Every structure is written in structure tokens, then in C-alpha cells.
Amino acid sequence: MKAVIMAGGQGTRIRSVASDIPKPMIPVMGKPVLEYQIENLVGSGIRDIILVTGYLSSCITEYFGDGKKFGADISCFNESVPMGTAGALYYLKDRLQDDDFLLIMGDLMLSVDFKRFMAAHRQSGSAVTLFVHPNSHPQDSDIILTDREYDLSDYYEDKCGRENQSLKGVKAPKALKVTGFIGKKDERKGYYHNQVNAGIYAISPMVLKAIPEPEGRKVDLDKDIIRPLTGEGKVSAYRSTEYVKDMGTPERYEEVSHAVQTGLVEDRNLSNKQKCVFIDRDGTLNREKGFISAPEDIELYEGAAEAIAKLNKSRYLCVLITNQPVVARGETDLKGLDEIQKCIELKLGEEGAYLDGAYFCPHHPDSGFDGEVRELKFRCFCRKPEPGLILKAAEDLNIDLSGSYMIGDSTGDMLCGKRAGVKTIGLKTGMALKDGKYDAYADEICGGLLEAAELILSREQEV
Numbered sequence: 413m414k415a416v417i418m419a420g421g422q423g424t425r426i427r428s429v430a431s432d433i434p435k436p437m438i439p440v441m442g443k444p445v446l447e448y449q450i451e452n453l454v455g456s457g458i459r460d461i462i463l464v465t466g467y468l469s470s471c472i473t474e475y476f477g478d479g480k481k482f483g484a485d486i487s488c489f490n491e492s493v494p495m496g497t498a499g500a501l502y503y504l505k506d507r508l509q510d511d512d513f514l515l516i517m518g519d520l521m522l523s524v525d526f527k528r529f530m531a532a533h534r535q536s537g538s539a540v541t542l543f544v545h546p547n548s549h550p551q552d553s554d555i556i557l558t559d560r561e562y563d564l565s566d567y568y569e570d571k572c573g574r575e576n577q578s579l580k581g582v583k584a585p586k587a588l589k590v591t592g593f594i595g596k597k598d599e600r601k602g603y604y605h606n607q608v609n610a611g612i613y614a615i616s617p618m619v620l621k622a623i624p625e626p627e628g629r630k631v632d633l634d635k636d637i638i639r640p641l642t643g644e645g646k647v648s649a650y651r652s653t654e655y656v657k658d659m660g661t662p663e664r665y666e667e668v669s670h671a672v673q674t675g676l677v678e679d680r681n682l683s684n685k686q687k688c689v690f691i692d693r694d695g696t697l698n699r700e701k702g703f704i705s706a707p708e709d710i711e712l713y714e715g716a717a718e719a720i721a722k723l724n725k726s727r728y729l730c731v732l733i734t735n736q737p738v739v740a741r742g743e744t745d746l747k748g749l750d751e752i753q754k755c756i757e758l759k760l761g762e763e764g765a766y767l768d769g770a771y772f773c774p775h776h777p778d779s780g781f782d783g784e785v786r787e788l789k790f791r792c793f794c795r796k797p798e799p800g801l802i803l804k805a806a807e808d809l810n811i812d813l814s815g816s817y818m819i820g821d822s823t824g825d826m827l828c829g830k831r832a833g834v835k836t837i838g839l840k841t842g843m844a845l846k847d848g849k850y851d852a853y854a855d856e857i858c859g860g861l862l863e864a865a866e867l868i869l870s871r872e873q874e875v
Contacts, residue, residue: 419518420466436518456526496630517611523681533614536587538648543612546766550606558588562746587648603754655680685812692820693734695842707755715862717763732770739774742783771801797827826853
């Protein structure tokens with residue numbers, strides 16, 4: 413398998429950091445960004461690497477040579493004039509036609525489990541799979557829209573399982589079909605998931621046939637190639653929690669340098685065990701308002717977004733774990749529940765925060781509601797206080813439960829955490845105002861989510 417790295421960038425926005433070398437050669441903690449990428453690829457078993465160079469290309473070719481001292485087989489293709497993000501692929505067709513390949517933008521600091529990414533790409537059957545992730549500023553980022561599955565039958569008893577049985581009803585992460593894009597400058601209406609294109613692509617050789625000869629013009633991968641393929645249903649998106657960030661401005665360069673220095677970049681690679689803060693939704697993240705069935709009912713607690721933003725900068729993932737019986741009760745459906753989730757992600761994004769994942773249980777054991785979905789009326793393994801949702805998230809995201817936390821406002825949240833083997837923090841919010849017994853199962857009690865996050869992070873610093 414091959415990887416192509418677009419390493420021809422000049423780096424006009426980061427000249428105050430370095431102006432006499434190509435952007436991918438700017439050192440972070442004494443080593444070029446491009447070298448971090450190559451090490452990551454080699455560590456994933458990908459050694460055949462093509463560097464597309466341009467500005468001051470000799471700096472790159474002299475440093476990396478044939479790649480042998482880096483454990484790779486490196487060759488270069490130099491653009492005498494810039495050809496855009498896809499133009500060079502036209503001239504590399506013969507070298508890329510045998511197998512799916514990776515395309516990576518050369519200004520990214522990253523640490524990715526590429527084996528996991530490629531497995532999702534091949535399973536999707538798509539011509540192109542985009543690597544997407546949430547970020548702290550979705551409101552001014554290019555957003556990737558995907559087609560969610562809203563099939564309730566996946567959560568019926570014969571597939572979901574009862575207590576101590578299977579977790580088939582809780583879907584594992586996979587690549588979703590891309591349905592559209594929202595550009596930075598596009599008018600935004602309604603709600604959407606916080607999913608941003610990270611600049612990493614898995615590409616099938618069939619795509620090469622669609623790339624025109626540059627003929628003195630630039631060929632844009634996203635606009636000229638991927639968007640037409642999206643209309644044909646041939647593009648997917650793979651969402652990851654791993655560290656991928658461009659260092660194209662002085663501010664981002666400083667942030668990336670700190671992340672490398674503290675070990676955060678490597679720690680977030682999903683081949684490593686992750687730490688996680690599991691967070692209940694209603695009464696913990698947002699105000700308890702009975703059974704919430706519409707996005708308009710979501711009101712984040714003061715300090716909740718700040719708490720998650722602080723955790724986002726740490727080694728902890730933030731994953732939402734929530735019972736949502738409104739689906740079984742017939743008060744909304746999976747699509748409506750997804751709209752509520754989009755609303756939460758946007759509200760968090762407006763305050764510089766994001767969730768790494770969200771898991772929900774749509775079941776409810778009690779019957780007798782108008783419009784209820786009878787097939788969802790049973791005792792399952794995913795409804796808190798059972799630990800199914802946490803266990804599934806741990807499976808999907810390679811989470812070390814012994815180093816993780818559950819934060820909630822009820823006895824069910826605390827018992828769920830205990831049964832999953834995580835530490836528990838109870839909040840004096842939401843159900844806690846009605847359920848005074850939950851503190852018997854909580855390892856700690858805090859006034860709100862921000863206080864809980866600061867407690868977790870203070871202990872992390874002590875270690």
C-alpha cells in the first residue's frame with residue numbers, strides 16, 4: 413500500500429515562524445512535521461511513500477533522500493508549477509493503480525491508526541473515504557454532512573439482547589455516506605453534526621480516471637473530484653478522535669508544539685488505550701426538562717461547555733452516555749433524536765467545545781404510552797444503570813475503563829459507572845435535586861460539570 417503526501421506548500425501564513433523552508437519542513441520540537449507523518453505511516457506498516465514537492469523542493473529531497481534511514485521507501489514528484497491538491501495525481505496514475513492509497517496534506521501534525529482507517533474505508537466500498545473529526549470551531553469550518561441510519565429494527569429485542577447478553581443493538585463506528593458539504597462562507601440553516609474534513613483521504617484507484625490533465629491549471633481534490641463523486645454516492649466519511657491538526661498559522665504552531673511536547677499527539681492514537689470522561693446528558697450537560705423531544709428544549713448548564721473544552725485539551729475523550737426512552741415512548745424517532753444531538757454539538761461548538769462520541773439507549777421497560785414503539789419495550793443491557801453503553805464505547809474507542817470517569821446526576825448514572833468499572837462523580841444538578849440516594853454510589857460529589865472536570869484535571873496533573 414502507498415501513501416502520497418502533498419508537501420509542496422510554501423506556508424505564507426506562518427512566515428513569522430519560518431520563511432526559508434517549505435511548510436512541511438518546519439520543525440516542531442526539533443523535527444520536521446513531515447518526518448512525524450512518515451514515522452506514523454511506517455509505524456502503521458506503510459513504507460512506500462511518494463512526496464509531492466514544490467516550493468524549495470531540494471530541502472525535502474536532501475533531508476529524506478530515498479527514505480531508507482527512516483524505514484521507508486521514499487520517492488518524490490516535483491511540481492514545477494503548483495497543480496492544486498489533485499493535479500499531481502494525474503501524473504502518478506501508473507504508480508497508484510494497483511491498490512487503494514492514502515493522500516495526506518503535508519502541513520498536518522498527526523498520529524493516526526491508519527490500519528483502522530483503511531479497514532473502515534474498504535468496508536464502506538466507497539471510492540473515497542474522508543477522515544473527519546470534531547473541532548472547537550465548527551461554525552467557521554468546512555462541514556461534512558453524512559447520511560445517518562434511522563432503522564429502529566436494529567434496536568429490537570432479537571438484535572439488541574437482554575441483560576448480560578449481546579450489544580448488537582449499539583452500532584460500532586463505521587464510515588458513513590457523505591451527502592453534502594457546508595463551506596466556511598456558506599449560509600447555515602438548521603442543525604448539523606460537528607464533522608470537519610481533516611485533510612486525510614483513502615482513495616481507490618478508480619478515482620484516478622476522473623482526474624483531468626492539469627494543463628496549466630490547478631485541480632482541486634475536493635471541488636473537482638470528491639464533490640462530483642458524492643453525487644454518485646461514492647464518498648464516505650470516517651470519524652475519529654485522533655489528533656490531526658494543521659500547523660499553518662503561528663497560533664496553531666504553538667498549540668501543536670505544546671501537544672507534541674506533552675505527549676498528547678501520540679497518546680490520542682487509537683492503537684493506544686484511551687482515557688475517557690463519560691457524561692450523562694439531561695440534568696448533567698443540559699438542564700433537566702422532563703422528556704426532551706425537540707432541539708429547542710436543549711439548554712446547556714452554565715459552565716458545561718467550558719468544562720468540556722478543558723477536557724478536550726487533555727488526554728481525556730468526552731463521550732455522551734444517555735438513556736432516551738422518548739424513542740420507545742413514541743415522542744420522537746431516531747431522526748428527531750439525531751437533530752437534538754446536532755443541536756447539542758452546535759451549542760458546544762459555539763463555546764469552543766466538542767464531544768468525541770455519543771451513545772444512547774432508546775429502550776424503555778414500561779408500557780402504556782400513546783404512540784409507543786412496542787418492539788423497544790423490554791429490559792436491555794444498554795439502558796443505565798446497566799453498563800452496556802460504556803462498554804460499547806470502550807470497545808469502539810479502545811478505552812481504559814480503570815482510568816476513566818462517569819459524571820451524572822442520578823443513581824442510575826452512578827451504578828452504570830460502577831458496573832462498568834469507572835470512577836464516578838455525582839453532580840448536585842438535575843435528578844440529584846429529587847434523588848438524594850445517588851451519592852451512596854458516587855466516589856465524589858461536585859456542584860456542576862465544570863467543577864467535576866477541574867477535579868479530574870487537577871488529579872491528572874498530580875500524577
